Amino acid sequence: MKLIKINNCFLVLIALLFLHCTKPEDTFNYTPEETQLVTEVVLKTDKTKYAPGETVTFSSDKMLSGFTVRYKHLNNVIKEEPMSGKTWTWTAPATDFKGYMIEIYKANDNVETIAGTIAVDVSSDWAKFPRYGFLSEFGNVSDAQINANLDFLKDFHINAIQYYDWLNKHHAPLKMNGNVPATSWVDIANRSISFNTVKNYIDKGHDKNIASMFYNLLYGTWNDYATDGVSPEWLIYNNNSHTNVNKHPLPGWLSDIYVTNPGNTNWQNYIFDKTTLVYNNLNFDGWHLDQLGDRGTVYDYNGNTVQINQTFTPFLKNLKTKFPSKKMVLNAVNQYGQSNILSAGVDIAYTEVWDPNNTYKSLADIIKDNNSLSNNQVNTVLAAYMNYDKANSAGFFNTPGVLFTDAVIFAFGGSHLELGEHMLAKEYFPNNNLQMSGELKKRLQKYYDFMVAYENILREGGTFNSPVLNSGDGQLNLKNWPPVASTVSVIGKSLANKQILHLINFSNTSNLNWRDTNGEQTAPAVKKNFTLSLANSNTVSKVWYASPDLDGGASKELTFTQVGSNLIFKVPSMQYWGMIVVEY
Structure with missing residues (x-):
């Protein structure tokens, strides 16, 4: 046994020398000096x-x-x-x-x-591989600006849009003048909304195969609810004597939000009728439902304790029965009620991420949790707000922070709600204090191209595993996921006849918190022409590599050699994220 081990080590050494001595142009179909796409054509x-x-x-x-x-x-x-x-x-x-x-x-x-x-x-259905965007301004927007905003989202392959705060009142989302929609109204923040702007966005989006989802809470009213036919018996209370309504305060706005009981069928019938008015007058593709998270111990009008998360399933099932051809999505705020939501037949898994889920590991855990809860039937969108405190004043998003977060989300099969008329930094979507730099826009487009081109590897099943991967030339300090400071994280996944290896380069990052709250994340150094050794006992037919940071994500077949139980190959370049695919 000792003699065999020595011989194998000797053979591995010879293989490494071979890879080091081989000219790059003999081994890889790439231009060696490039670490990013050479932008000759857009x-x-x-x-x-x-x-x-x-x-x-x-x-x-x-x-x-x-x-x-x-x-x-x-x-x-x-x-x-x-x-x-x-x-x-x-x-x-x-x-x-x-x-x-x-x-x-x-x-x-x-x-x-x-x-x-x-x-x-x-794809015939956007929900198979959701790439979700948003809109948040619905005043008198010109046709030219509508076209420009939709073209921007189209260039990132956004295939569905959440229409944030387009509505009149949460309990009466479309304002009506008799039997026809009003031409305009104001939202809860007293912003002007134009019916024609909303309609034009929907229609022009459909021309680009972009679906439109209208935003509304599943359980919210304004303070004038009684005058609009909402009964106090449908509300949720903080005490068992229905004297203290549970509400979400919004100081300085037109109303607080009063919480209704989603399990109350009278409320369901009421809001479903109001939703019928929406669908009869605007060609929305579905309802993006929102909630306000865990409300603590609450009661119905009769003093019975209500577990609000347990009301999600019957509400959603009845909603689907009412509107079988329309999509539905419910935000699981920090995963609150997600098991109830995903058992009700929603079309995608949507999670708004808050503390304490503030690490890169947390993002991956949420995606994997959603996969498990849905039996791998739906894909995940994360509403994860970048550079949160930096967005309290004007400036630019920090490119390394955004790219690292998207690399993690995309590598684990999710997508990121972040793009609309501007990039998203706050849960109040109209906030546009931070802008995308030209560099971030250019690089992020390649990340979205990458997510689309390789969606059948990234987002179509597979089993995450822990491959034994070593740095053959000592350039990389490799550690299997979860991330460790000053290392390159390895994410393994087996899929059909493939072993996938994602490398995310945290080797000189300032921290491992995805939100990059103050925009301080640092860019990783580019690693070039590094040799890797993968423990492997299968017969390999092909090894190839792709990175959104190299040649626009174009795939490159790699030369490899099998020495004993080790598969040895060289990777041309990696900055933030690279993907190796070993085919058997």
């Missing part, structure tokens, strides 16, 4: 997602002579054609729920230059 699609067989229209800001358009699913090339103009079309494949990466490239002496990339999602 590519766009006309829609955010496509039905199987639908025509995809691409546009480029410039024409590149001698370059090729390559269409790939994961690392498999399905078509190539010369780049022959600044616009062209492609018929989406007939298979539903697949992600694709389109690459503009040129090869010289076995070295590829990637000049542009863009992803395409072919």
Whole structure:
């Protein structure tokens, strides 16, 4: 046994020397000096997602002579054609729920230059791979601004939008003048809302295959509830003698929010009728329901204790019966009531994340918890507000903080509610004190391209595991998830005939708190041409690598060698996040 161990170590050493001595251009199809996409062309699609067989229209800001358009699913090339103009079309494949990466490239002496990339999602239903955005301003917005806002979201492949505080009153969301909608109203913060603005957003969004979800609480009224036909018997109380209504105070606004009992069928019938008015007049695709978290010990009008989370399931099931063709989503505030929510047939798992869930590990735990509670039937969206305290005044989002948070969320199969008319930093969505820098916008688009192109690896099942991965040349200090300061975190997942290895580079970060409250997270140093050794006993057919920080997420096949029980390969470059796929 001792002799075999020595021989294996010797063979591993020879393999490492081979990988170190091999020229990069002989081993990898990439331009070695690049650690990010060389922006030669900016590519766009006309829609955010496509039905199987639908025509995809691409546009480029410039024409590149001698370059090729390559269409790939994961690392498999399905078509190539010369780049022959600044616009062209492609018929989406007939298979539903697949992600694709389109690459503009040129090869010289076995070295590829990637000049542009863009992803395409072919999915008939946005809820399979939700990429959720928001809107929060509904005054007299011009058609040009509506188009610009939707184009911005389309360029990030946002496929559904939450219409935050578009409503009139929570217990009467659409203001009516007799039998027709009012032309305008004010929301609870006394902001002007235009019916036509809401309608135009919905209609123009549908033209880009973007769904629209109207926001409303499942259990809220204003203080004038009685004049609108809401009975005090439907409310929730802080005592058992119905003299102290449970409410959410909003100082200086038009009303506090008075909490109703979601389990009360009279309340359900009332709010469902008001929702019918919404659907009859606005072509919303569904209801994004909100709640206010754990209300403590509360009572119904008759003095009975109410476990509010236990009312979520019957409310949602009755809602689905009432509106079977409409989507429904209920925010699990810090996971409150999530098991009740996910047992009721909601279309996505949505969690608004608050303390004490303030670490990168917490984000991953919530996503995995949602997977378990839903039997892997729905995917997760996290409302996780970045640079929270920094957003108390004007400035810019901190790029490293945002990219690290999205790398963790995306690697574990979730998506991040963060993009609307502006980027999101507060639970009050109209707050727009912080702006995206040009660098953040450019880099974040590549992260969303990455999430779309590799959605069938990132968001379609699999089992997380703990691979034995070592740094063959000592460049990386590797530790399996959860993160440890000054290390590169390894996230393993087995999926069909693949072993997935995500590397997230926390090697010189300032902290491991995802919110990056004051915008102080630091950027990681780029790691180049590093050798890895994976404990492996299977016959490997292919090893490939992709990173949103390298060549726009274009996949690159890697040379590998199997020595004893070790699979050895070299990775070209990693900054924040890289993904290795070992195929058997």
